[in-house]
Amino acid sequence: MKPEVTSKGTWVHRFAIRLFTVAFAVLVYWVLGFFVEDIRSLPGPDYTAVEKKHLDKELLAKQESLAKQIAELARQIENQKEKQRVVGDSSRSLQQTIGQLLELQKLGMQKSVAFSTTEQENFTRSLNLFLDNQRKYQELSQTVSEMLERKQGLVREKDLAAQELERQRQPAREEFSLLSQKHRMKLALMQLAILVPILALAALVILKKRSSIYSPLFFAFGAATLIKVAMVVHEYFPSKCFKYILIGGLLLVVARLLIYFIRAIAFPKAQWLLRQYREAYERFLCPVCEYPIRVGPRRFLFWTRRTVNKMVVPTDRGNQEEEAYTCPSCGSRLFDECPSCHKIRHAMLPHCSHCGAEKN
Numbered sequence: 001m002k003p004e005v006t007s008k009g010t011w012v013h014r015f016a017i018r019l020f021t022v023a024f025a026v027l028v029y030w031v032l033g034f035f036v037e038d039i040r041s042l043p044g045p046d047y048t049a050v051e052k053k054h055l056d057k058e059l060l061a062k063q064e065s066l067a068k069q070i071a072e073l074a075r076q077i078e079n080q081k082e083k084q085r086v087v088g089d090s091s092r093s094l095q096q097t098i099g100q101l102l103e104l105q106k107l108g109m110q111k112s113v114a115f116s117t118t119e120q121e122n123f124t125r126s127l128n129l130f131l132d133n134q135r136k137y138q139e140l141s142q143t144v145s146e147m148l149e150r151k152q153g154l155v156r157e158k159d160l161a162a163q164e165l166e167r168q169r170q171p172a173r174e175e176f177s178l179l180s181q182k183h184r185m186k187l188a189l190m191q192l193a194i195l196v197p198i199l200a201l202a203a204l205v206i207l208k209k210r211s212s213i214y215s216p217l218f219f220a221f222g223a224a225t226l227i228k229v230a231m232v233v234h235e236y237f238p239s240k241c242f243k244y245i246l247i248g249g250l251l252l253v254v255a256r257l258l259i260y261f262i263r264a265i266a267f268p269k270a271q272w273l274l275r276q277y278r279e280a281y282e283r284f285l286c287p288v289c290e291y292p293i294r295v296g297p298r299r300f301l302f303w304t305r306r307t308v309n310k311m312v313v314p315t316d317r318g319n320q321e322e323e324a325y326t327c328p329s330c331g332s333r334l335f336d337e338c339p340s341c342h343k344i345r346h347a348m349l350p351h352c353s354h355c356g357a358e359k360n
């Protein structure tokens with residue numbers, strides 16, 4: 001096999017590759033974010049609709065009308081109190097007037113001056129007015145206290161209705177929370193339904209093409225997807241659950257890496273390569289490039305991995321002499337001379353088929 005020629009490039013190139021790898025990862029993360037956002041904006045359950053289903057409509061209407069009545073009554077009470085205040089003010093001024101008139105009368109009596117008819121009339125009128133006012137004031141007080149009583153009754157009734165409604169709201173709330181949870185779960189599954197296949201694709205590409213020169217691209221893509229999946233899982237599943245998923249994922253990755261390195265030390269790919277070579281030789285294909293090994297009676301034929309078993313190989317026994325062979329396509333040495341018995345042997349298999357000598 002040819003030695004791999006790797007060019008490291010100038011530091012500017014290497015820096016640019018790293019920079020653009022990061023930029024690519026950020027962009028991928030961003031694009032995935034758009035998908036996730038779109039799913040997340042799907043409308044959830046409507047609380048008012050759920051509540052409507054559970055609440056007694058009549059009771060609700062009753063509560064509303066009671067509230068209106070109470071407000072109206074409160075306004076009326078305020079009016080009555082205002083009137084009462086006006087009457088009270090006028091009573092107080094009348095009281096003062098009467099007091100002054102009485103004072104005058106007392107002074108007149110001391111000086112033996114009789115109260116004039118007009119003064120007497122004034123006094124009587126003021127007194128009557130005062131008494132009238134007092135009566136009005138009492139009446140207003142009576143009305144206000146009646147109204148207050150009625151209002152209290154209404155408030156009690158409204159409280160009862162509110163309590164009943166609150167009781168009916170409880171199952172509505174429970175149903176709503178259940179619906180919300182279901183909706184959240186649906187959103188999470190929809191997001192994962194988009195993200196997980198992308199992640200699987202990324203993992204597949206990384207596994208297949210990790211030695212490709214474009215591997216930074218695949219790794220960036222995979223890392224961005226993995227982070228997005230982790231974010232979604234973390235957001236939607238309880239953190240305890242997430243912890244186990246994360247730990248499980250990490251365990252898998254670490255175990256996979258460990259196995260890979262242990263294998264790399266224990267059998268440095270030799271066994272895997274040997275198996276691949278053996279299978280290729282069985283099909284008369286170059287183990288490196290799968291170009292047909294056209295030797296002996298197969299010299300003028302062409303086949304592939306699929307057609308190799310369907311071929312009719314000419315049984316002419318003419319030119320049977322074996323000779324060294326190099327793949328014309330990739331230049332790999334496939335058959336060469338055995339150093340111990342000098343016959344032709346498989347160059348990529350460990351033992352000579354004639355003398356059994358082992359090759360390292």
Ligand SMILES: [Zn+2]
Pocket residue numbers: 286287288289290291327328329330331332
């Ligand atoms: Zn080849």
Ligand SMILES: [Zn+2]
Pocket residue numbers: 338339340341342343345352353354355356357
């Ligand atoms: Zn040999």
